[in-house]
Amino acid sequence: CCQRAVPQAGIPMPKSNNQFFDPMSTLAVVMGGGQGTRLYPLTKDRAKPAVPLAGKYRLVDIPISNCINSGVKRAYLLTQFNSASLHRHISQSYKFDHFTHGFVEILAAEQTLTDSSWYQGTADAVRKHLNHFLNHRFDYFLILSGDQLYNMDFRKVVSQHIETKADLTVATIPVQRESVCGFGIMKISDDHRITQFVEKPQEDTIIDSLRMSSAAKEQLRASLETDLYLASMGIYVFNRATLVELLDNDLKDFGKHIIPRAIEERRAFSYVYQGYWEDVGTIGTFFDSNLDAASMLPKFNFFDMTAPIFTRPRYLPASKINAAAVEHAVLSDGCIINRAQISHSIVGVRSIVGDGTQLRRVVVMGADYYESGESIRHHQKNKLPPIGIGSHTRIEQAIIDKNARIGDRCIISPAGKPAHYDDPEQRFFIRDGIVVIPKNGIIENGTVI
Secondary structure: OOOEOOOOOOOOOOOOOHHHOOHHHEEEEEEOOOOOHHHOOOOOOOOHHHOEEOOOEEOOHHHHHHHHHOOOOEEEEEEOOOOHHHHHHHHHHOOOOOOOOOEEEEEEOOOOOOOOOOOOOHHHHHHHOHHHHOOOOOOEEEEEEOOEEEOOOHHHHHHHHHHOOOOEEEEEEEEEHHHHHHOEEEEEOOOOEEEEEEEOOOOHHHHHHOOOOHHHHHHHOOOOOOOEEEEEEEEEEEEHHHHHHHOOOOOOOHHHHHHHHHHHHOOEEEEEOOOOEEEOOOHHHHHHHHHHOOOOOOOOOOOOOOOOOOOOOOOOOOOEEOOOEEEEEEEOOOOEEOOOEEEEEEEOOOOEEOOOOEEEEEEEOOOOOOOOHHHHHHHHHOOOOOOEEOOOOEEEEEEEOOOOEEOOOOEEOOOOOOOOEEOOOOOOEEEOOEEEEOOOOEEOOOOEO
């Protein structure tokens, strides 16, 4: 299913303001995700939230930056799979002074004397660390996903939660009918109380029953002929006591188990989000979201300094461009671009692009380090290219992961190939019609893909 949200003016919310919000009353938990199989091979060696985004960021920077910009400066990140690079990024990016009383800390899955199992779901992950969370003083518990692209002021969400005297608030966004099967869909009353919730409905009769009313669509300024539905964004606010009570069982997942029960038994309300939101769950959505950053008017504004996106400070030199032709592209810090042609592409940190090379609709993630002269000579003796993209190479519709070595006179394109394919030698993969060169991948001189 398509998972792009409908840009909209939004349903007017119950009157709410930030006077109810005390940043120290809220504790945030970011879910680090499972194996991230839909983003493979980008998740082969890293957790999903650690996947690079828009040249210099990581996916996890989005929810953490939203927290910081909203005044929520106490956040835990729950991890389980391939978490080493994510741990390193968090430790190098988010440091608060002694007077801020803030932190961003990793809580990895761990075995104890009473439980030796891994996380069995989102709710189970929170339950396993509940003793850590309850050591803090807070009234509201904010649960976030680590693989979404959006800009939300959580002060508004928590303020509405307080004003409506909710036990649980679920952030929602209107989506079209073709997207319904990929989301938890709910109906709300005029006061935004949730009256019905169905996780990923499939039957037409059930889907029809979840349609937004004509009055609600008029408030959205949307076409009355277009079916719209309220989809859960996987963003929840719980009262402290409510969360403890709802987790006093063996239920494993918030979306499948906890939320449906809470809607029946508790005061559950919807916060209808107004703005751009993307669930970056597949190679296709990840690719499109990255390239959107290079468009004339991106849907997500990384240049909005009222809500900046924070990441690791690298102290790299400014990028150097030697007579290149660049059109609709994002060039990150520390790059060296020779006489190349780059269009509709993202060029990540420390990228090196050779003479005569053409990049069209390419996401280059860059490199973790500059290769030394000794390393370059060593690889050349073995007829292997240096880190970066060589000369007179043409690449289109592709993702080049970090530290990849792309040789001279190569051609990389998905044209004429199946939408899903694994190279027997693991040199490349094709997902959603996009060629992916994995991290540390090697494409020798003259290779045609």
